[in-house]
Amino acid sequence: MSATFLYYPGCSMDGSARAYASSLEVVCRVLGIDLHEIDDWNCCGASEYVSLSQAKAHALVGRNLALAEQQRNGSSTLVAPCSLCYVNLAKTDHYMRKDRGLAASVNAALEAGGLAYTPGAVKVRHLFEVIVEEIGLDAVHAAVTRPLAGLTVAPYLGCLVTRPDYDGRWASKEHPVAFDRLLASLGAEVVDFPLRTDCCGGHMTQISPDTGFELIRRLVDAADRLGADMLVTLCPMCQMNVDAYQGEMNRHFHTHHHMPILFFTQLMGLAFGATASELGFGSEVVSARHALGRIGIEVPVAEPPPDATDGPPVRPRREKKPQGLPMPVMPDETEAVR
Amino acid sequence: MSASNLPAQPDGARERIGVYVCHCGSNIAATVDVEAVRDWSAEHLGDRGVVVARDYKFMCASTGQELIEQDIKELGLTRVVVAACSPHMHEKTFRGACRRAGLNPYLCELVSIREQDSWVHTDRTAATAKAEAIVAGGVYRVAHSEALEPFRVPIDPATLVVGGGIAGISAALEIADAGFPVHLVEREPSIGGHMAQFDKTFPTLDCAACILTPRMVTAGMHQNITLHTWSEVTDVAGYVGNFTVTIKHRARYVDTALCTGCGICQEKCPSKVVDTRYEAGLGYRKGVYTPFPQAVPKYPVIDVENCIYFEKGTCGACKKLCPTGAIDFDQKDEEVTVKVGNIIIATGFELFDARRVEQYGYGRMPNVFTSLEFERMSNAAGPTAGRIVLRDGVTEPKAVGIVHCVGSRDRNYNNYCSAICCMQSLKFAHLVREHTDATVYEFYIDIRAPGKAFDEFYQRVMEEGSVFVRGRVAAISDTVRLPDEEAHQGRLIVSVEDTLAGVQRRIPVDMVILSSGLEPATDAQEVARRFGITCSADGWVIERHPKLDPVATMTEGVFAAGCALGPRDIPASVANGAAAAARVLARIQEGELALEPIRATVDQERCSGCRICNDLCPYSAIVYHGWEQVSEVNPALCQGCGVCIAACPAGAISGSGFSDVQILSQIDGLLTALGGAPPGPAVEEREAVPA
C-alpha cells in the first residue's frame, strides 16, 4: 500500500520543528506514504505578509501553488504539516476560486516569474487530515507495535485545522474528536481537553509577549488540571510557542508549569516501535523525558528530571455524574467522525 | 362619456366586440390619451369585430359597468374588452357585469393599461401607442375565448385537523361548536402540544395547564370531535370538498374500551426511561405511560422499544395487575379512512437542537439547559417539582445566565428571528428570581417585545433586578482561566462582549439556559408533500398571501394554523386556529364551492406518458394512469398555473382561458398594432399544423 502526495514542508520543518520532520519520515515509511516535496518552494508568508500587502501575500503563496500545479505527478493533493502554511495555501486557492479579479491579478504577478496557477488545480490538505482520512485510523492502529499505554495526553489541534475550514470539511469546528481518536488508536489515554482548538498566541510571543504568555498559560494550566503528561500537537507554531516560551511564561506569572508538548508524529513513531532518537525526542525545551520514562521509553539527552515540587499538580479527574437529572441524550458517537 | 361612431359591421367578422377604455381618474388619462385609444380602436379594429368603443372616467363604477351591460343587451355584443387596471384588481368586477347582462363572464378580457402602461411611462405619445397595441392584443385574443363554466364541487361537512397543539385544538373546537364533525389527529399519546409542557405563559404569567386543560377536556369530550391520538395521516387523496384521508392508529396495546385510566400499569411498570418528548429529556417515564396526568385521552400507550415484555417476552406486570384486563399485547396498528371536505395543518414546531452550537456546550456541560428543559424544571408538576436546581438535582444556583438567539438570527443555523425567545427569556428571569435568590443575567442582542403588555413585562423584569448584558454569548466554558477565577472552579463561565461597555467579560454562573429557537417539525417537507402544499426553504408552510390570506395555503381546501406557518406565540396560534376554522366554516355553510374554470387538460391522444408534468405540478394535481401510460389532470386540484403546459414536450396539455391560439393571437394583435407584421404564418394556419 502506498499513497502519494505533493508536499509543502514549510520553513520550520527545517528549523525549529526538525523533530516533526524526522518523525514524519518514520511515520511515512511505516504507513507507506510517499511525499513529493515541491521543488524550490518559498515561505508562505506566515501571518505577516498579509499585514503589509494582500496582493503580495497572495502572489507569494501563488508561486507555491503554481509550482505544485507544475509538479503534479498523479496526485493533486498538496499536503502541509504546518497549520499556518496549510491555511495560507488553502486561503489563496480559495479566494482565487471565489474572486475572479484576485485570480487574474495573482496570475498577472506570477507571469513576471514565468508561472501560472489554475484556481482549484491542487487540493490543499493538512497532513493530519490526510492521515486520518486517506490512510485511516484502522491502518494506523494496525501499525502499532508498542501501545502507549499509561501515557496521558492532551490533544491540542490549535486553531487553523478546523477553522476557517474553507471547504466545510469539519462538522465540528471547536470540539473535533478526530485527533483524540488518532491518539487513542496509539494506545494513549486521551483527556477531554476543552482548549483543543484554542489559540497558542501565534506571533504574539513576538509582538505582544504578555498577550502571548497568557494564551500559553491557559493551555498548559488546563492540561495540568486534567492531569495530562503532555500536550500533543500538529503545528510547529503551537509547539514552538508552548515549548520555547513556557519558561519565560512561568517567570512572568510566577508559576511552575512543566508541560511538554510533542508532535503527534513523534508519538505515532514511538507506537510504531521506532527509537526515541530517530523521532527527534530530546529536542524539546520542556523535556518529555520524565513522562516517557514512566512508560519505559528512554529519551536520549540527559537532563535532570523535573523537581518533584515543580511537577504537575495532581488534580482529581472529572467525576462521572452520579444521580440527579438526566443529561441530554447525545447522538451516537460514531456519527460524529470529527 | 362618448362613443366613436362606427361604420357598419363588415361582413365576415364572426364576433361583435365592445371595447371600453378607462381613465381611472387621472391614473391612466394623465399619461395615455384615452380618447385617442378609443377612436383608434373603433377605426382600426373594426375588421376584427369591434362594433363599439367607449371611454369612461371610472369603468369600475356601477355606472361604468352599466354601460357594458347595456351594450351587451342592445348591441348584441358577444365579446368584451376592458382596458383598465390589472386583472388582479377588477377582472371579477367586469366579468360580473357581463354575467348580469347574460354574457358568459369568460368572454370578457381585461387588459392592463395602468400597471403595464400609464404608471410606468412618462411619454404620452408612446404610452398612447402602447395602450392601442395592448387593446389590439385583447381584441385579437378575446375572439378566441371560449365560454367557460365554473367547476362546482360539493363540500363534505367534516374537517381534518392535523396536530393537537393549542392551534389545532382551537380550530377543532370552533368547527365542532358550530355543529360540524372534526377529526383531530395527534402523533403523541395525548393532545396538548408544547403548551402542555409549560409552567407559566408570558407576559401575564397565567398557568399554562390551568388555561389549556379545560380546552383539552372539552375537545376530548366533544360530541363532534373524533380524537385520533398516537396516530398519523398516511395518505391523502381527492380534492377540496372531497378528501379521502387514511389515518394510521398505532397500536396502544391498551384496549380503550376497557381502560379506566387508573394508572396502576404505569405505577407498576418496572421499565423506566428518560422522557425526551414531554419532559424534554429532564425526567423519566415508564414503558407504559401517559405523558402527563391530565392527558387527553386518559389511556396510556406501551412504548414497545422500552417494554420488557416486547423485548424479552417476560414481565407482563401491567397485564397481570390491570384491574379491567385492558392490556392487549396482541393489538396491531390499524388504518382508518375518513372523508373530509377541508384540512387544517397545525403540526407546530420543534426546538432547535442546541448541541449544534457547540461553543455553548449543551450535552457536554451538565448545567447548560435548554429552554424546554427549564420549562419542565420550573413546572410544579415537572421532574424537580418546580425547584430550580442544577443537574445534580439538589443544588440551587447562585447565578443563572439566560442566552438569547440560540440558533436564531444566525446564518450558520436559522436566519429568522424565532419571535418568542425574548419574552420566554424574560419569563425565565422572573421565574428564577421568584424561586431562588440567584443573580440572573440576560444575554441579548436586541430585546424584541412588540406584543400587548410585552414591553411592560420587560420593564418589570428589570425592576426585579435581573442584569441585562447586551452581547451575544461567544462561548460557555467550564475551564477557569484567569487566576482570579480560581474561586469559580466547577462553575460555568460565560464569555461575552458587553457591547454597551465595549469590553470582553467572563461572567461566572452556575446554570445557563439556552433560549433555543423554533424550527419546523423534522418531517415538515414530507407532511407538506403528503397534503400537496408547499414549504419555504426554512420548512415553514407558505401562506396563500402572507398578509391578506395568512391561514390559507396555495392548495384549495387545505389551511394552516399555528407554528406550522412560522414561529409565533400562544395568542397568535389560537387566533390562527380560529381564523382557519372560520374559513372552513364558510365553505361548509355554502355547501359547494365554485372553482375557477381556468384549468389544464391533457389531450390523451397526444400524451406520450413521459411523466415530466407529474413531478413539476406544484399541487400534485396530475395523476398517471399506468395501464394506459397517460397522464390526466384532476380539475379540482389544478390551479391553472400552466407549468405543465409549458413543460409538455408533446404539446399535449392545454389550458382553458390560456390556449395557444389565444396567446398567439394576442401577440399578433400587439405586433400588428405596433406596425410590425406578425412573423410566420397566421394564427389560424399554425393552428392547423399538427404538433
Place this chain on the structure above:
Amino acid sequence: MPGSGQADPPSVREGDFLREVIAATAGDSRLGCCIQCGTCGGSCPSAADMDHTPRMLFAMIRAGLRGEVLRSTTPWMCVSCYFCAVRCPQEVHIPDVMYAVKAIATREGVMPDSTAPDFSRTFVSNIHRYGRSYEVGLAAKHYIRHYPLRLPGMAPMGIAMVTKGRMGFAPHRIRGVAGLRAILARAEELERDGATREVPA
C-alpha cells in the same frame, strides 16, 4: 457634510471608508452586514489587549473614523484564530477584514503603538532576501530590538534551541529568488494601480 446640500468631498461621503475596507478585503467580507452583536469581541482571545474590540472597530469603520481605525492596535493584535469567523451569525469574514485594515495602515505609514508592524516588516524582508523565513533568528532579533530586558531570562531557551539543533544560523536561500522578487514587484505594481482606482460606490 450631511445636510449641507452640497456635493460632499469624496473623502467624507457616508460609507466611503466602509467601501474602501470592503474593496481591500479578498472575497465577500459581508462587513456591511454586521449587527454589532459582539460575538467576535466575546470570542477573541486577545480582546483584552486591543484598543477596541473587533465589533467596535467595525462600528468605527462604518462611522468613517478612518484615522482612529488605522491607528488602532486591534487588527495588529488579531491572532487569526478564526473563532470569531466561524461563530459570527452574519458570516462576516472578520480576520480578512483585519488583514485589510492592516494593509491600508501599512501602505499609508500609519502605525499604531505596537511592535507588530516592525515584526511583519522584518519577516517580509527576510523572505525578499532568501525566499524562506528564519523564525528563530528573527525572534531573537525582535527581542533584542524591542524587549531587551526580557533577554536574560530567555537566554537558556535560546541556548537550548541552538544546542538542540532547532536554530540554524542562516536560512536556506531558494534558487528562484530572483523570479520570486519579480513576482512580488509585479504584485506591488498591480496593487498600487488598483489602489488609485476609484473606490466602488
